[in-house]
Amino acid sequence: MIGTLNDLIDRIEQTLDGDRPGQDVDIAAFARAHGTTEYHLRRMFASLAGMPVSEYIRRRRMTRAAAELVAGAPHLLTVAVRYGYGSVEAFGRAFRSVHDTAPAQVRREGGPLRTQTALRFRLSVEGRTPMDVTITDRPAFALVGHAVEVPLVHEGVNPHIQAHIAALPPEAHVRLKAIGNTEPAGILAVSDGLEPDAAEGTPLTYLHGVAVSEGTDVPSDLDEIPVPAGTWAVFASRGAFPETLQRLWAATATEWFPSNPWRLRPGPSIVRYLELTETHAACELWLPVEPG
Template sequence: MISALNRLVDLVEEKLDGELDVAGHAKAFGTTEYHLRRMFSSLAGMPLSEYLRRRRMTAAIADVVRDEDDLLSIAVRYGYGSAEAFGRAFRAVHGAGPGDVRRDGGPLRTQPLLRFRLSVEGSIPMETRIVDRPAFRLAGHATRVPFVREGVNPDIRRHIVALPPEAHARLKALSDTEPPGLLQVSDELDPDGAELTYLHGVAVAGEAPGDLDVIEVPAGRWAVFRTDGAHPEALQKVWAATATEWFPSNPWRLRPGPSIVSILEHSEDFGTATCELWLAVEPA
């Protein structure tokens, strides 16, 4: 996987002005685009699309500052259909538009070339089991939220707090299959890694009430990681360690599907918790 990721970084440099065939690259390395993108995001701390944009805008600095070509020509050179689209991407990376940088010489924020080096040390204990599950449904209350890598996601917290107590009690009564209890579900992470669908709900084996949001989950295998300690920090550390330690050491890869957190026990203030993290997997 590390060699596949480093070759992918090389391909980004070769395709700064063209299309990046991630699916073809993944196939050549015997994996899937889904797994490759998820591993890149977990290890790099940003989605592949964001890294590609940052590298393109880093390479574009020289063209913008030289003042030899008009901005439309530079935009087309880096795969943008208009000077406006290029300008938005440039400003998102550098904090200033290309015209401002051409005039003032800055500010500039460059993205260094990534290189993945992985040392698997087993530094985080990982209590794991593989579960083969038939199809089931996730039913509850869903919303789109920004993706937050560390700490509490305030949008998710507001979504949960806004639900009346009877809604939580109703969901608990509906839960009739694994994963058990009230669940925190992440699904449909967008290609830029900026937003995802969050569902506060439960797993049900049969039909769900029509007034609830539903995610259909096909049959398949799941890697289930048990976590214990400060919440959500312990959970987020184990989640990150699945990419740095567990997947490189085990014959499994991610498959498309929601990521599910089941909170088995928690303190009154939710400062500590025992959780299970369910990730959809398939043989690598």
């Protein structure tokens, strides 16, 4: 996977070096040619780079465009069209979102600029995050509970999720525990409906609930996420909360997936808390996988 990601970086740079630097890179076709899926490729890129591949491409284009303006490109529209924008206004919005200044100002004054250098991925051969991993096949089941749309937060506690859970009365938790009847057992934190390379702040569906076997009669006032049969990688870890869980998420991308013959497939991610206090957690992270 590390080699595939670096090949993707090279493909992006080749496009930027060509006559049409604004031409889109066909990520789906690239993934197929490298024996993986677009979903897995985008998830791994975002996890390792800290940004979606679409954001990286936009930053690299605006870095190249800024260099042309500093070098004295005579017409803003010419530069805009070269980099895939149909108007100076659209180009200007994209340019300001990266450099926080207008293209015309950069052409006059040479800056200030925020440069995005070309990335290069490297694999650390020393595992830094202890992980106990189990691969398990599960029949179809459903996740049921109380769902809400929240923005994605990469670091720290998500206050929107906190508020959602705090608003549930104690009897709601007791009721959910009584309904759950299959693995993963117990109260679950479920994230669903998120694009594979979603940026910070992107909306996702968060469900506070339990797992039930297929065909279970679910109360009509609860939300339900059907889950098809498939294989799951279950990562177990314990430590400070929420840092341990967030490090575990990162370690799956940086250490486990590059070293194992599995890749992510579309589906919800599930966190099962075995122990949880304000400062400590023992948890399992369930990720849907398929042979890589």
